[in-house]
Structures are given as C-alpha cells and as structure tokens.
Amino acid sequence: MRAEYAIIGGTGVYDPALLESPTTEIVDTPYGQAQVTLGTFQGKSVAFMPRHGTGHSIPPHKVNYRANIAALKQLGVTQVLATAAVGSLQMKYEPGSLVLIDGFLDFTKSRPTTFFESGPVVHVDMTDPYCGRLRQAVKQAAERLGIPIHDGGTYVCAEGPRFETPQEIRLYQSWGAAVVGMTSVPEVVLAKEAELCYATVCMVTNYGAGISPTPLTHEEVVEEMAKNVHRIRALFFDTIAHLDGERDCRCPHAVGSQTPLTGQAEGERRP
Template sequence: MSETMIGVIGGSGLYEIEGLEGAEWREVTTPWGDPSDAILTGSLAGVPMAFLPRHGRGHVHDPASVPYRANIDAMKRLGVTDLVSVSACGSFREEMAPGDFVVVDQFIDRTKGRPQSFFGPGCVAHVSLAHPTCPRLAEVCAAAAEADGTKVHRGGTYLAMEGPQFSTLAESRMYREAWGADVIGMTNMPEARLAREAELCYVTVAMVTDYDSWHPDHAEVDVAEVLKVLKGNGARARALISRLPALLRDRPVPCPEGCGQALDHAVMTAPGKRDPALLEKLNAVAGRILGP
C-alpha cells in the first residue's frame, strides 16, 4: 500500500472544499504554464488532498481557455494519486434527471483547438483510451455519493463539446439518438486524456443540471434553472468529497486497473532521438518511464 493523495478538480458549482486541516492555497509552477488557479492543499480525516477550481475562483476561464495540461501536471507534481473530476452536465436520458450524478466511464470528444497531449514531436507516445476512467475509483465515488441518498448512475458516455454556447436542437438530437451519448459537457476532454498520459487514476462525476435541448418539455437550457440545480449539486458534491478519505485511505499499488502503468509501452521515439527540452517538460507527468 502507499500513501493516498486525493485530487479534486471542481467544475461549475464547486469552488472549494470545506473542513481541510492545514488548508493553504499554493501557487504551483508547471512547464505548461499556470494552472487555472492556486491549488488548495491540506488534509481531510488525515488524508492529503488537493483541490483546483477548473475555471478559477470567480469563474474566469471558459471551457476553451482552461489550461488543461498545466492543471494535470500540477496535480501530478503535488503527488496526487487519485483524481476526481466533478463537472456539471446536461442529460440526454429521461432517467438521468437534474440533480442526479453520473459516474462517467466513456467519452466522445468533439472539442477542437485544445492541446490534446503532453507528448509530440521529439517524444511521441500513444496511450490506450479504450477505458479512459479508473473503475476502482469510479466505484468509490459512486458509493460516496449514494451514502447521502443521491441518485447515482454507474456508467455513462460523456460527450465533450467545444462550447461556450449550448447545443442546437439538431446537435442535441444527433448526440442522443444517433451517437448514443448520455450526458454532455464542455470540459472533461482533453482532461481525461491528459490524466491517462500522466498515469493518474481518474474519474468524472458528472452532476446533471438540465436536459440540454432535446427534451420536448425543456425546449432549451434555462440558465437560471441550471444555477438553481447547481447549488444543490454543489452541496452533494462536497458531501461526496468528504467521504472519500475513508474509502481511499489505503490504495493498492500498483492500481489493479493499470492506470499507473499507462506509459509502459506508449513511448515510440528512440532514446537517442528524444528532444531534451520536451523531456524536461515531461519530468512530472512521465518521469517514471522517461527518467529524471
């Protein structure tokens, strides 16, 4: 077993963690630029934790401007082992109602123009994303959410759209009927891809706020109604997070799902051809496989 450090990236509706002992907002420098904000560190029930508001305090980043690489690098650099992404989302399923939580296990990526990888020319790598989240961590989060009566859907496909606008009716129908997506959001890609490259155990807990625009009784996203649901979801998300230390205090090493070995056979560039400048930038996310 090894010491657990729980990381939480909070989306709309979740901007802080309450009850942290030794709480401190820490500035973290990364070779990929500044994270969305300083990172709140401390411990909860004796377990180290790190919290990062994805959009920054005061919601200053839109989905496209979030510095995803810096955020994941910073979490890895701090020693995070288990990363929980909490995100607001719309629903394509009648049964996934506003106020429900969906523990996502698949993604469809419709984002564009966002850096998708830590790797590139000078050090090429290809990681598997067939199963992009950690089932062990997903089960823990589902149990933590259900403990206070939240309705949880175990498994679901998250469609990541570019935003910042919401979907057209035609898009909403296509994603739901032809593509089989279950929920829609704007931020969990490339976040999930980067977490896999960084060999982090990662899961998305999607908090449903609305029915997007496909639902005949909800013709369009009502921002005022979304904000009302966000408030309740935020309280339930904080309750979920408060239960994680007891469930994650002791973690198996290596992760039985293989998260910590995602790079074992991924790097394609021969050692003698690797770009030293890029290797230096990769020292936190890929140091295990590339060396110091």
C-alpha cells in the first residue's frame, strides 16, 4: 500500500477510527525496519508512524530516525506532519500551548544525522528546515478550527533522555530559543535529505528546569499531552483534508543534482 501524507507522533495522536481500513505494516529499509499504520482519510492515503515504537518503548536517542524517514519515502509519502512534546524556554509559551516551530539548534551527540555517509560529499540547504508552505497550511488549519498556536520559534534539540539542567536552560534562553525537546533532530534533517515537506507542531508540557518552581517529572509531561492531544489530532487531519498534491516549495529539489541517497541502486531516483 502507498501513502502520500504521514503523521509522526505518539500513540495518543493516532485514533484508528479516523482512518478507513487501517492496516499495520513493517517496512524494510536499508537502515532497518519501521512500523507504520496505513489507511485513508477523506479519500487521501495516510501513514501514521509511532516515533517511539509500540507503547513508547524507544528512548529519543535510540529512535531509528533514518529507517523511519526512509520507510515513509519508500511508501510514496511527500508531506509529513510531526508532533513533539517540549519544555518551554520562555514564559509566553505556557504549558498546554502549541508552537509551530521554524528553526532548530542541534545539541544531539550520538545519533546518525544523515543518509549521505559514503560516496561524494553532499550538502543540503537548511534555510527552511520546516517547510514554509506546509507550516502555512497548518497555521490556516488552526485559524479555521479556532486553535491558538504560536507561529514560529526555535527548537533546541537535546540528546536526552535526561531532562536539561537549569544552566543549560538559561543558556538556551539567552539565545532566544522558544522550546527544548529531544526528537526533532535528525528527523527534520533526514526529511529534507529525502526531499519531503516536513512540519512540526510542538506541544508545551512544562517549563524548563529553573523556570518551573518544581522539579520536572515524566508524569506531568504525559498528563499535559493527554489534555491537549485532541487539538493536535484535529489540527493535523484538518490540514491534510485541505492539502493537495502540489508542492511549489523547494523541498522536492532539496538535494538537487547531487548524489542520490546511500542505499539506492545506481540509476534509481532518490528514495
């Protein structure tokens, strides 16, 4: 089965009742296996991918991001909506709010961050890491649904799985970043290398260490996500309902005439 649109997120975002004839498949890629649920929504083919695996069992620094993105590309996906739970770095981004990020700072340490590990050197432009056209579509969906959303903001990606120290939070604050999380990199980079349109809506679950008056717990993150996941779900499916297949952004040509991605047979198009 093929799909044109994809949602990457936790199990709470996906509701089987929203897709017609859903089926779960394991996709083999040059980078390992990835699990997806495939179905249709208002006549459009959609793939849902649980980033952290079944039952949220894979920590952020162990997620096989390359397999996940390669699997979506192999299925024919061209447009991806992702969600991420984040901590706030600024008081205006209150717990429960949504942030449509437009840039990132990468503080990951041990993750494979590219498909291009052999052959000629390839450089991919990251001027617009989160597709501006797709972000605009999400913003318009939020306006239609009356869902408040912060338009723009920088995501700091930390390695995890630990939470950040107050000193780290103060540093990120001083740079004017909006939120901090553990999953957007290398996912956003790989999506660009695979020439996918990719946008992320962050759900603020807490203030960062030193901003919050109490120590952070995983339980409060899960509790805040449960309160607001219905808004993310509505936002994503409304966005998909109003999208068409036209991509007049630069994402389909992000790699351009450079070497195809590693793992493709000679003469094949990039995955």
